[in-house]
Amino acid sequence: MPSDWVGSGRRSGLPDGAQMTRVGLLALQGGVVEHGRLLAELGADVVPVRAPSDLVGPDGPRVDALVLPGGESSTIDKLLRLFELAEPLRDAIASGLPTLGTCAGLVLLAREVVDPAPGQQSLGVLDVTVQRNAFGPQVDSAETALVTALGAVRVAFIRAPIVTRLGTGVEELATWQDRVVAVRQGKVTGISFHPELTGDPTFHRALLASAAGSVRAA
Helix, strand or coil, X not given: CCCCCCCCCCCCCCCCCHHHCEEEEECCCCCHHHHHHHHHHCCCEEEEECCHHHCEECCXXXXXXXXXXXXXXXXXXXXHHHCCCHHHHHHHHHCCCCEEEECHHHHHHEEEECCCCCCCCCCCCEEEEEECCCCCCHXXXXXXXXXXXXXXXXXXXXXXXXXXXXXXXXXXXXXXCCEEEEEEECCXXXXXXXXXXXXXXXXXXXXXXXXXXXXHHC
């Protein structure tokens, strides 16, 4: 796997304190490299997460924030269980670790998936229900400008899920074609689209700011 982004944060254009943020990037399958490069451009210290020891060690948490990339949600779920990462991820996120899940990452975060693949599970840390591939097959992918609660962004929709139910305390951040495509609950953000493919840093910058705030408050 290309790793030019690992540990290569450039420490520019960051919120105060975010230059020291170490972001764990789930690196089992999917759009890992694009997220890594974007986070490095923002100055983050990016570390791939492939084992429980990448999240937590004898000295405590090893990352300040977490990104769950897009890919194939059912495949990532199988790999999480194969590598015994599902429970450590669930525990870390539930403990308040700032987390961003994109596309398949949103599906992994959700409490309920209405159309799972056979045997598919989710982490259940974000109180929403999602529907996979709600905008059609990959040939129906689209790049578009999107108005969100964080500001205007340029993003790509590729076999994107939608949020069909928002639980108590879940904030709607964006809709597209009258469907909810971005939500936030506490420090957990889930989005249907891919800002990493267009290079839009809005959501990744917000993740770093959240993580920096958590570090200062600790």
